[in-house]
Amino acid sequence: MTYHVTTLHERPDLLEDAARLLISEWPRSLEARKASIQLSRNNLPCSLLLLTTDNDGASTQVVVGFARVLQVVGDNSAALVESVVVEPSLRGQGLGRKIMEACEDHVMQLGVTSMHLSTHDKQQFYRHLGYDNGPAKTAVRHSAKLIQDSLSSVVAISVNTTDNEKTTTEISGGNQIMQPSSELTNEITPPPPPPPPPKLPSAITHQQQTCITWMVKHLHSNYNS
Numbered sequence: 001m002t003y004h005v006t007t008l009h010e011r012p013d014l015l016e017d018a019a020r021l022l023i024s025e026w027p028r029s030l031e032a033r034k035a036s037i038q039l040s041r042n043n044l045p046c047s048l049l050l051l052t053t054d055n056d057g058a059s060t061q062v063v064v065g066f067a068r069v070l071q072v073v074g075d076n077s078a079a080l081v082e083s084v085v086v087e088p089s090l091r092g093q094g095l096g097r098k099i100m101e102a103c104e105d106h107v108m109q110l111g112v113t114s115m116h117l118s119t120h121d122k123q124q125f126y127r128h129l130g131y132d133n134g135p136a137k138t139a140v141r142h143s144a145k146l147i148q149d150s151l152s153s154v155v156a157i158s159v160n161t162t163d164n165e166k167t168t169t170e171i172s173g174g175n176q177i178m179q180p181s182s183e184l185t186n187e188i189t190p191p192p193p194p195p196p197p198p199k200l201p202s203a204i205t206h207q208q209q210t211c212i213t214w215m216v217k218h219l220h221s222n223y224n225s
Contacts, residue, residue: 001052001053001054002052002053002054003050003051003052003053003064003065003095003098004050004051004053005048005049005050005051005065005098005099005102006048006049006051007040007042007046007047007048007049007106008037008038008040008046008047008048008049009040009041009042009046009047011049011051014049014051014061014063015034015037015038016030016034017062017063018037018047018049018063018066019033019034019037021063021064021065021066021085021087022037022066022083022085024088025085026083037066037068037083039142043110044069044070044071044079044107044110044140045068045069045070045071045140045141045142046068046069046106047066047067047068048066048067048068048069048099048102048103048106049063049065049066050063050064050065050066050086050095050098050099050102051063051064052064064086064087064090064095065085065086065087065090065095065096065098065099066083066084066085066099067081067082067083067084067085067099067100067102067103068081068082068083069081069103069106069107070082070139070140070141071139071140072116072137072138072139072140073137073138073139073140075137076111076112077111077112077113077114078112078113078114078115078116078137079107079110079112079114079115079116080115080116080117080137080139081100081103081115081116081117082117082118082139084096084099084100084103084117086099096125097129100129103115104217104219107219108219112219113218113219113220114216114217114218114219115131115216115217115219116134116135116137116214116215116216117131117214117215117216118136118212118213118214118215119212119213119215120211120212120213121211123213123215126215126217127215129217130217131215131216131217132215132216132217133213133214133215133216134214134215134216135214135216136214137214
């Protein structure tokens with residue numbers, strides 16, 4: 001059996017398989033997980049898949065690893081990798097290293113010089129790959145569903161304005177002034193804000209706050225042997 005890494009935008013048919021692998025590690029609804037990783041492109045964000053293939057190449061490929069790389073807010077030279085996971089039955093075979101190498105290769109082609117991540121319990125694994133303690137970073141986040149919903153809202157408001165716009169004419173100093181009617185003003189209302197994310201139990205939140213470690217690697221160096 002051989003392994004290779006590809007991107008989700010090259011294999012969109014594997015979106016649900018990738019989402020289910022993530023859910024097996026971090027439970028979440030299938031639709032929410034798919035929406036969070038679906039936006040993938042040659043630039044960032046990019047979702048990477050680790051696939052298995054039998055040596056004869058004849059069987060169906062299976063998603064056995066995943067990682068997602070995002071741009072760091074305010075720094076085009078920095079990226080953040082998250083949701084790194086390998087199928088539990090295949091761990092300990094160097095597959096985590098393989099997908100991390102692919103993530104780093106991908107961002108280096110974009111001119112990124114530092115990779116950031118956070119972890120609760122895999123500090124030794126990442127140190128072996130050349131990561132050291134670093135500052136906390138925030139990633140640029142947007143999902144395909146959020147973009148689609150935003151565009152739909154804009155189109156809906158535009159159509160509503162075109163179909164229903166009425167104006168009243170007032171005379172002021174001999175000049176005509178076009179003003180929107182109260183009917184239009186009442187019909188167009190901004191969309192409601194999104195609901196806040198669900199609140200985690202206090203015990204989990206405390207654990208995350210006390211155990212999380214932020215790490216960084218400067219990508220000009222080679223992997224440790």
